Amino acid sequence: MASTPTAPDLATEPSSHGGQAHPIGLYLKVWILLFILSTMSYMVDYFHVQGFLRWALILIFMALKAGLIIAVFMHMAWERMALICAILLPPLCLLVLVWLMAEEADYTFLTRGVFFK
Template identity: 60%
Template sequence: MAQQQSQQAQQHPIRLYMVVWGLLFVLSACSYLVDYLGMQSYTRWSLIIAFMLLKAGLIIAIFMHMAWERLILIYAILLPPVLVLVFTALMVSESNYTLFARETFLGGGS
């Protein structure tokens, strides 16, 4: 009886996958629309990255079944990339400070 209930819990309706597929299609269309409308600079890249992250999140959550996994497994998969992004942001801020200090105290190379 318990085994039958656990097997039923793993069955996901096809409607869920079709809705996610539709959302992925819409997000991809929005991503192409950013280029089509000719957006430039930070707005363009911000929108493209936002749409990319939304699509990746949908794929990970639904098609890779992460939405139904234990919290520790989610942390084991999602925490390392988040930490890499945090450490990268720290390195970027430090490099900006280093560049500023070099230009200030050693003189800018003209």
Template identity: 60%
Template sequence: MASEQAEHAQQHPIRIYLIIWGLLFVLSVFSYLVDYAGFEGLLKWTLITLFMLLKAGLIVAVFMHMIWERLAIICAVLIPPGVLLVLMALMALEANYTLFTRLRFFLQ
């Protein structure tokens, strides 16, 4: 029974993994070049975050085999963190509003 399952197991070509390793290396180089080029402020952190998210997406898609999974599994794994990120953004907006309201009230 186990040998029958092994015969039907899908194997991905090593070429895909080597390409992803190359892309991860290139994205890491770009991330270091942002710091080396001397970018400052919002541009620097936007670029570093972009490269970080691209690398994380590649790792999740290929090395965690999410690209070959069914939509239900993808939704079960990716939607909850997305919802948490939205809620965190809403909390940050509320915190800023509260802070600025207090500063305005107490500094009058």
């Protein structure tokens, strides 16, 4: 007669219940990488980087940190592509629409400047 697994048996085997067990080393590496990226972001201010380079570096470091947090701590790296697209595509579409509206606003502003002097 085959015996069914009991509760303690299920607790000792993480793969038997279908859950994902990520090693603690992965989380520690991501925390260290986030700390390094934050330090580099603060170094931009410490070394008084100015102009376009300053904002480009700050935005790059911000995007890298946000991507790491989303991928690892929100477990998006292990999700299906359909779920990733369902979560990431709508904000991307909104950003494109905001960019288009900003371009139209610039055009309208410049056109008013030309004709209403």
